[in-house]
Amino acid sequence: MIRIYFSCALWALTVFAVSCGSPYTGQHVSDISGSAAVVVTTDYRTGSLAVISLDHKEVDKDFSHIHPDTICRYSPITKKMYLVERMGADAIAVLNPGHGYIMESEFSVGAGTNAQDIAVVSRDRAYVARYSSSTMTVINPDTGDLLDEIDLSPWADEDGLAEPGWGVEHDGKIFVAIQRLKDFQPTDYSAILVMNSMSGKTIKEVRLAAKDPMSKLRYAPAEKAFVIGEVGVMGALDGGVELLYTDDLSTSGLMITEQELGGDIIDVVILSESKGFAIVSKTRDDFSASTSVVSFDPGTGKRLSVLAHSDEFDHSFLELDPSGRQLWVAQRKRTQPGIRIFDTFSDEEITKSPIDVGLPPFMICFANTGD
Template sequence: MTMKTLRTCLLLLPALLLAACDGGKNADDAPLFTDSAVIATRAPLFTSGAVSLVAATAPFAARNNVVASATSDLFVRSGGDHYFVIKRFDTNQIQRYAASNPAAPVYTYSTQDATDGTAQSNPSDLLIVSDTKAYLLRYGSGKLWIVNPSATTEAAFKIGEIDLSAYDTFDGVPEMTAGIVRNGRLYVAMQRLESFASVKTSYIAVIDIATNTEIDTAPTIDGLKGIELPVRDPVSLVGIPGSNNILVLADGGYGGFDDGYAQLYEGGIVRIDTAANSATLVFDDGDATTHPFDFFADIATVTSDRGYFIGSTGFGATQTLYRFNPNTTAAPIAVPGFQAVAMGSLAVDPNGKLWVTRTSDTQPGVSILGFTSGAETVDASLIDTVLTPINIDFITVPVL
């Protein structure tokens, strides 16, 4: 290693753009790349937000407050060698960042349409199909956007829309909350709330991504085309590795004003057979009297026979991490050391490690778990993110 190469490595290390000082080229003189976690974070009192970057390999060096935000309602989504920051309620924007310059936005576009009026689009997620096509879920609207994530002007960003308002006759807003692209289809989970209350079963709309049209999965008495779920208030969708099937996690939602907005035990984990367009309840969250896992908070799958979910009794140190087999109804196993602690969301990195957000106001951060000999191993007990982590995705950054 030359002195010039060493000096360059030392300069770039704090920016997390470098994992190893080897000259930055492989045998074919092509750029080398490494993986990094991009993490949306918020202040404990929800007064502001930020983005952290953490190297996806030991010693998991962190760079915090890479992007500062005046809003705490953030969500990050990877685009490969770039990432997006989705600014939700009261901001209604999406920003794109390049991994090679992660603190400077490539663009900031509005998620509001001229026809939205005073209603907030409240974007919830971005599901990417290609460099030039993605689906933007808008929680506050009945219309899902088809967008070009590489658009160089705001006018060129929106390239189409899909109307899902038929799923909610109350106000035309079905609360599209989460989605996943699988085997040529987009699956969109809709909560179908009425004045914030979970009074109806939820649905999954299925979109053919080649034609951008909704697939009629099984005509029902109410005429809706999607897959009816045996749960309410879905919050997360994940794929089952090794198959085209998906899992839906629902927290059950809350009752209305007359019920004091109490937690409803109408949630659980549902397996969607994408060939049969059928929904099977895998785990039920019980009822107000008996609820062994409390309510379900988030989910991740690592392999075809190993997934994880968080059971929660509410805010604070009241969460437990469970391991389960996505293809069976065998009893979930509580992970030692991750019981009755403050946790929020889960993510799986490209190395098959489970990242767990730790949401304590005094010790926020991320834990990283491996798996060997039938049990979890702790690769990192707590990576400090300064602010409370919200969600995690993974980007590929260049090794210079």
């Protein structure tokens, strides 16, 4: 009992110290700490955060409001959760999963630069992709101090920008999706830029089979490759899923096309050599769109089944849980928003109804702190 009291007192003291020792006054602290799913929610007017415990699926929703256009990224290196507050804030907030996801710092990465993603390389070095800037900035992920800037203008299209989107670190390299858009439409080609994570020097520009790698850049251990969802022109079914192998930086070509998947790719994950999942969107003649969560076989390039379907544009994001046994899907349905969980083996839904996370979920990030 004394140990419990002591732990509680220590935790409270830590939270108090963190709160008092920084300008981040009046912080919200979640009841849930450690390994959990952080859900970014938004109605595009306000954003909010929810935390779901992985074991009992307890939810702490709306525990802090955030910028309405925000993405999350967990770094296993720093064991911190980073919120990239995109267009209109252009800032990064650092949450500590070990202490109730309290915000430890928040700093700007340049007003008007439209920050997109953060790739943490080490405790004191991270790369930030910024859509409306010709450079990629290198910062200290704890303080936001500027360390360096990487010139991306050689990869710019005719509008002068390369539109770097998602970025992630793997095995000493930074992989950045260069979307190359003009008026938010694809230009001649898109690419993945591979850089040395310490020096920032370009190793290779990998041109993609299709255009506009819009979905989150993820590493698939089963394929030893990055999974790239290339949407092309929205509504045209001209994209597909491509793999970028990390050992020789070669690509697979389109392993499955949007035609086969049945719609524009919104998000994609690969579980194994024979199973992957994607969200696809099908645009109708009246410009409205339906969405489906489908499974597919990366080996054969064939669609397997439809896990969920909505006549509205309701599915926005999916993520495999750390064990790989569950597929978490963000459902933005207006009347029933929440997180739906599917068994990755049987494709059956585990949740009886979507887990209520407050505002419609936009993105899910797992903090795997190992506790």
